[in-house]
Amino acid sequence: MKKEEWNEKVKSCEERQVEFTTVSGLPVRVLYTPDDIADIEYDRDLGYPGAFPYVRGVYTNMYRGRLWTMRQFSGFGTARDTNRRYKYLLKHGQTGLSVAFDFPTLYGRDSDDSFSRGEVGKCGVAIDSLRDMEILFRGIPLDRISTSMTINPPAAMLLAMYIAVGEKQGLPPRILTGTIQNDMLKEYQAQKTWIYPPGPSMKIISDILAYCCEHVPKWNTISISGYHIREAGSTALQELAFTLKNGFTYVEHGIKAGLSVDKFAPRLSFFFNAHLDFFEEIAKYRAARRIWARMMREKYNAEDPRSYLMRFHTQTAGCTLTAQQPENNIIRTAYQALSAVLGGTQSLHTNSMDETYALPTEKSAKIALRTQQLLAYESGVANTIDPLGGSYYVESLTNELEKGAYEYFTKIDKMGGVIPAIEKGFFQKEISRSAYSYQKALERKQKYHVGVNVFEEEERPEIEILKISRQVEKVQIQELRKLRKQRNNKRVREKLRMLRKAAEDGESLMPRILDCVREYATIGEMCNTLKEEYGIYHEPIIF
Amino acid sequence: MRGKIRVLVGKPGLDGHDRGAKVVAAALRDAGMEVIYTGLHQTCESIVEAAVQEDVQVIGLSVLSGAHMTIFPKVLKLLKAKKATDILVIGGGIIPIDDMKKLQRIGVRMLFGPGTPTSEIVDWIRSNTSEPKKPSRRAKRSVKKRVTKKRKK
Numbered sequence: 061m062k063k064e065e066w067n068e069k070v071k072s073c074e075e076r077q078v079e080f081t082t083v084s085g086l087p088v089r090v091l092y093t094p095d096d097i098a099d100i101e102y103d104r105d106l107g108y109p110g111a112f113p114y115v116r117g118v119y120t121n122m123y124r125g126r127l128w129t130m131r132q133f134s135g136f137g138t139a140r141d142t143n144r145r146y147k148y149l150l151k152h153g154q155t156g157l158s159v160a161f162d163f164p165t166l167y168g169r170d171s172d173d174s175f176s177r178g179e180v181g182k183c184g185v186a187i188d189s190l191r192d193m194e195i196l197f198r199g200i201p202l203d204r205i206s207t208s209m210t211i212n213p214p215a216a217m218l219l220a221m222y223i224a225v226g227e228k229q230g231l232p233p234r235i236l237t238g239t240i241q242n243d244m245l246k247e248y249q250a251q252k253t254w255i256y257p258p259g260p261s262m263k264i265i266s267d268i269l270a271y272c273c274e275h276v277p278k279w280n281t282i283s284i285s286g287y288h289i290r291e292a293g294s295t296a297l298q299e300l301a302f303t304l305k306n307g308f309t310y311v312e313h314g315i316k317a318g319l320s321v322d323k324f325a326p327r328l329s330f331f332f333n334a335h336l337d338f339f340e341e342i343a344k345y346r347a348a349r350r351i352w353a354r355m356m357r358e359k360y361n362a363e364d365p366r367s368y369l370m371r372f373h374t375q376t377a378g379c380t381l382t383a384q385q386p387e388n389n390i391i392r393t394a395y396q397a398l399s400a401v402l403g404g405t406q407s408l409h410t411n412s413m414d415e416t417y418a419l420p421t422e423k424s425a426k427i428a429l430r431t432q433q434l435l436a437y438e439s440g441v442a443n444t445i446d447p448l449g450g451s452y453y454v455e456s457l458t459n460e461l462e463k464g465a466y467e468y469f470t471k472i473d474k475m476g477g478v479i480p481a482i483e484k485g486f487f488q489k490e491i492s493r494s495a496y497s498y499q500k501a502l503e504r505k506q507k508y509h510v511g512v513n514v515f516e517e518e519e520r521p522e523i524e525i526l527k528i529s530r531q532v533e534k535v536q537i538q539e540l541r542k543l544r545k546q547r548n549n550k551r552v553r554e555k556l557r558m559l560r561k562a563a564e565d566g567e568s569l570m571p572r573i574l575d576c577v578r579e580y581a582t583i584g585e586m587c588n589t590l591k592e593e594y595g596i597y598h599e600p601i602i603f
Numbered sequence: 604m605r606g607k608i609r610v611l612v613g614k615p616g617l618d619g620h621d622r623g624a625k626v627v628a629a630a631l632r633d634a635g636m637e638v639i640y641t642g643l644h645q646t647c648e649s650i651v652e653a654a655v656q657e658d659v660q661v662i663g664l665s666v667l668s669g670a671h672m673t674i675f676p677k678v679l680k681l682l683k684a685k686k687a688t689d690i691l692v693i694g695g696g697i698i699p700i701d702d703m704k705k706l707q708r709i710g711v712r713m714l715f716g717p718g719t720p721t722s723e724i725v726d727w728i729r730s731n732t733s734e735p736k737k738p739s740r741r742a743k744r745s746v747k748k749r750v751t752k753k754r755k756k
Contacts, residue, residue, distance in 0.1 A: 163617035163668050175646075178673025179617055252619030252643055293622045379622070383717040416717045417699045418669070492625045499626050503720050512718040525699045528669065601642040603625040603632075 063093065083337035083507065084295035085497075086460065092452035100455060105350070109445045113353040115346050115458070116446040117404045118369040123442035127155075129407035130432045131208060133375065135160030135185035136419045137532045138539075139195035142185040145422070146200060152426055153433060156407060157238075158208040159196070160184035160419075161218075166253045168214040168587030171536040181532035183419065188540045189582045193221040194228065202226050207238040208283070208373065208407075213255040215242035216268055216570060217586050220577040223276065239280035239329060239373075242268060245306040245478055249487035251288035252599070255587055258479045260594035264569060265310065266317040269324045271570035280329040282310055283373065289487075290333035291379045293495020296344050297461055299333060301468035302487055304351055308469075309478040311360050325356060326366035329406075334396035335377040341396070342448055343457035345372065345403030351462055374400035375409040381416050384511035386523055389413035394431050401435055402448055408432055418525045485600045492603055540582070547580040555579050556589050563593040606735035607637040608728060609659040613650040614643045615678070618668035623695060623717075627663060630721035636728070647674060651681040654690055660732040663724075664694040671698050671706065679710045691731060695719065 070090055080088045089096075100106065107113055110120030119125065132149055134157075135142045146157055162184040164176035170188050171180045180186045187193060197207075202225065211218045219240050223233045244261040247254050254261070265282065272281045286303035294302070307328060314324045330348065334341055352370035356362040376396035381389045390413050397410050410428040412420030420428070436442055448454045475481040482488075501507040508514045559572040569590075576586050612628040614621055621643055628640045639657055641650060654662050662682075666674055675694060682688055688710075695715040698706070703714045712731065715724055 163670075167617050169617070175617060175644075178670035179668055182669030183667075252621060291622070293626075381717075416697060418697070492622075492629070495622050496626050496629045499630070499721060503722060509718070513720070520700060525701075527699075599642060601640060603628045603638075603640050 063095070066091075079506070082296065082340040082457075083335060083498075084297060084340060084494075086297070086340065086457075092456050094452065096452050096456040097459075100459075106449060106455075112357070112365070112368060114349045114368060114370065116449050118349065118371055118406070122404065122445045123401075123436075124445070127436050127442060128401065128405050128432075129156040129206070130154050130429060130436075131156035131158045131373065131407045131409055132425060132429055133158040133160050133208075133210065133409045134420075134425065135162075136183075136526065137181040137185065137528055138536055139185055139187065139192040141181070141532075143196055143198055143200075145425075146196075148422060149425065149429065150200075150205075152429055154429055156206045156208065157200070158409060159210065161209075161211055162186045165214070165583060166211065168217070168255050168583050170582050170584030171533065171540055173584055178533075180536050182528055186532070186536045187218070187221070187583065188536070189543055189580045190221050190224050190577050191539075191543055191580060193218075193225050197225050202229055203231050203235055208241075208280075209239065210241045212241055212244055212247050212251070212253050213261065214583050214587055215240040216264055216573050217577065217583050219268065219272075219276075219279070220570070220574045223574065224577050233276045235278065236276055237278045239283050240268070241283045241285060241331070243282050243285045243306065243310075243331075245309060245482070246285050246288055246303070248482045248597070248599070249289060249302060249306075250292040250294070250491060251285075254597045254599075255591060256594040257597045258482065260590075262313050262479075263566075266313055266319075267568045267570050269310075269314050269327075270317065270319060270568060272327060273319065273323050277327075279327065281324065281327045283329050283331045284310065285331040287331050287333045287375055289491060290335060290377065292491045293379075293498065294491045295494050296335065296337065296340050297464045298468070298490055298494060300344050300348055300351075300461055301465040302490075303330065303332070304348060304355075304465060305469055305472050305478055307352065308355060308360070311356070315360070321356075321360050321362045322364035322367050325360075325362055326364060326369070330370055330372035332372050332374050332400075332405075333377050334374050334400040334403075336380050336392075336396070338395060338399050339448075339454055339457060340461075341399040342403045343454055343461050345374075345400070345405065346446075346449075346454070346458045347462040347465065348372070349404070350458070351465055371406045373407045373409070374403070374405040376400070376411045378411055378415060380509075381411060381413070382509065382511045383416040384521075385517060386413045386416065386521055388511055389415075390427060390431065393428065394435075397431055397435055398439075398441065401441055402446075404446060414523055414525060417523070418527070421524050421526045423524070483600075485602045488600070488602050543580060543582075552576070552579045552581050552585070556581055556585060559586065560589050560593060563590055607635060608661070608732050608734055609637045609639070609657065610661040610663060610728065611639045611641065611650070611654045611657060611659045612663045612665070613641045613645055613654075614665055615645050615647055615650055615674045616666065616668055616670050617644060618666060618670070619643060620667040620696075621665070623667070624663075624665035627665070627695070627721060627724060631725060631728070634725040634729075636725075647677040647681055651678060651685060651687070654682075655685050655687050659690060660735075661691045661693060661728055664692065664696075666694060666696040666698070669697070671696065672702055675706050675711050676709060693724075693727070695724075
């Protein structure tokens with residue numbers, strides 16, 4: 061049959077929907093054919109895994125050599141509670157750690173700060189000082205595990221604490237492996253965890269880049285994150301475009317700070333969301349690899365191939381979990397995880413079914429981990445590289461997302477770059493508009509969410525929920541007060557004074573922060589010291 | 604002319620998840636209500652103060668941080684102290700069902716869980732409030748700006 065003939069035929073068939081689009085609203089055609097990818101030149105546009113432009117994967121034999129890291133984001137209560145959960149997850153086959161901090165820690169506030177009331181240990185683990193970090197990693201040898209820490213404004217402090225825990229285990233910083241999120245741009249855009257204004261935040265990030273190049277060379281210094289942009293409501297295209305543009309902004313800042321691009325770029329990594337639309341997500345990861353590789357080579361003149369690699373972590377989309385029929389979340393998460401694996405992720409977190417109610421129980425966290433193990437060991441999807449490469453649809457969608465991302469780059473450049481665009485509220489508006497239009501599409505049933513607007517059930521489920529005791533806050537505050545009595549306060553004050561001076565003089569903060577941390581200065585003390593110099597950020601209010 | 608229903612949408616505490624609050628704020632606005640959105644990182648005190656000053660009928664709080672058992676009771680207590688218990692307190696976020704029940708027993712009028720259609724929130728507010736007899740004196744002023752300014756002090 062000829063294409064024209066088929067086209068005529070299909071036109072006369074009735075369709076079950078008025079319109080077919082991806083979850084992000086990109087139109088989807090009824091069929092994709094070789095015509096849709098006629099422009100693709102294999103060597104130029106796809107290439108081989110581990111070779112430019114890395115569309116098919118960043119490593120030569122991908123999962124045939126080593127599976128992705130199964131890294132469940134976890135933390136709650138005190139350091140003791142979380143240490144126990146880490147050991148449980150490791151015992152059940154988890155291969156990397158990922159620390160979830162509570163809100164006071166994320167904002168650089170101590171547990172006894174008035175703003176921390178009610179929040180201590182609630183949505184993550186409470187860390188006030190090195191003492192808590194020592195407990196958090198007790199019995200976990202840092203030379204045998206990599207640790208990712210979701211921490212942004214106080215990233216330098218938590219990295220310093222991790223280094224100090226390593227020292228106490230007799231390990232030099234150069235062998236430590238892991239990641240700090242340390243991506244402030246997406247904080248102003250989406251996750252909204254900030255302390256200082258963008259200028260000082262970017263300065264601290266440059267300090268960390270420089271310090272790690274020299275002393276912690278295996279550390280991933282920034283995890284450039286689209287995850288939170290997507291969770292805040294963006295489309296897949298916005299997630300892709302904003303994240304990469306943020307990445308290039310860090311590259312530009314690093315270069316401006318006098319670092320050679322090939323010295324720091326290989327340690328930049330990425331973090332994406334795995335949302336509902338299966339193929340769109342896979343195309344997003346593939347497009348991200350191509351854009352990063354080409355821009356790093358052509359625009360930023362990187363020469364080390366490691367600078368071209370868009371290595372990334374993925375987490376399934378928390379915002380797609382439903383409170384209704386929570387067991388469905390297991391299946392939803394499994395499809396999302398599959399898209400991440402087919403998209404070539406380097407590490408993966410799978411959400412637990414109960415997370416629209418609370419942090420996960422031991423049982424639900426284990427099911428989430430098992431979901432990854434099923435994919436890795438049973439499904440066979442990890443046995444060949446990029447099995448969807450060459451798919452007319454996936455390749456065409458990869459091209460389309462790539463093109464859309466470049467259009468966003470131009471738009472952002474016209475506004476003067478990422479930081480001016482943040483100050484104008486550009487990203488915030490784009491994201492909240494997408495969130496609102498998706499909500500409207502759900503309410504008009506143009507998009508479906510099982511259990512929410514289709515196949516609803518009346519009954520509320522009875523499921524087991526993890527409860528964080530009110531005792532946690534009390535205990536944490538008691539311990540903190542005890543620490544303040546036990547440590548050498550004269551030395552703490554002296555080290556904080558030197559931190560302040562380094563900030564005033566525009567010197568690198570990392571060595572001074574390490575000094576403070578070793579004397580058991582608290583996160584709040586260090587962040588407040590820097591606040592005096594840098595001021596605090598206020599967001600333009602837009603909805 | 605009758606006035607619009609006035610609602611304050613608040614983000615108390617350190618929680619930065621503002622997707623839900625903003626979606627609800629936009630939906631209430633599109634349904635013809637006057638919406639004051641506080642922005643992030645508000646104290647319970649500043650939320651109650653703004654609500655009383657702005658003469659709102661409803662406070663909607665969005666809490667996804669797990670601090671709901673601290674925040675909601677505190678807001679109710681502050682409203683009582685200000686003799687403003689006629690302001691209805693509603694909310695949403697990540698709240699376990701048992702906690703929802705407890706909060707509703709102490710005076711939170713309604714809690715909307717994840718997945719609630721915004722039309723349901725609009726309908727609830729409409730059927731539990733009446734439109735003010737006259738428009739607010741402050742109706743034309745940009746309340747958003749005022750709230751922001753106050754925060755910077």
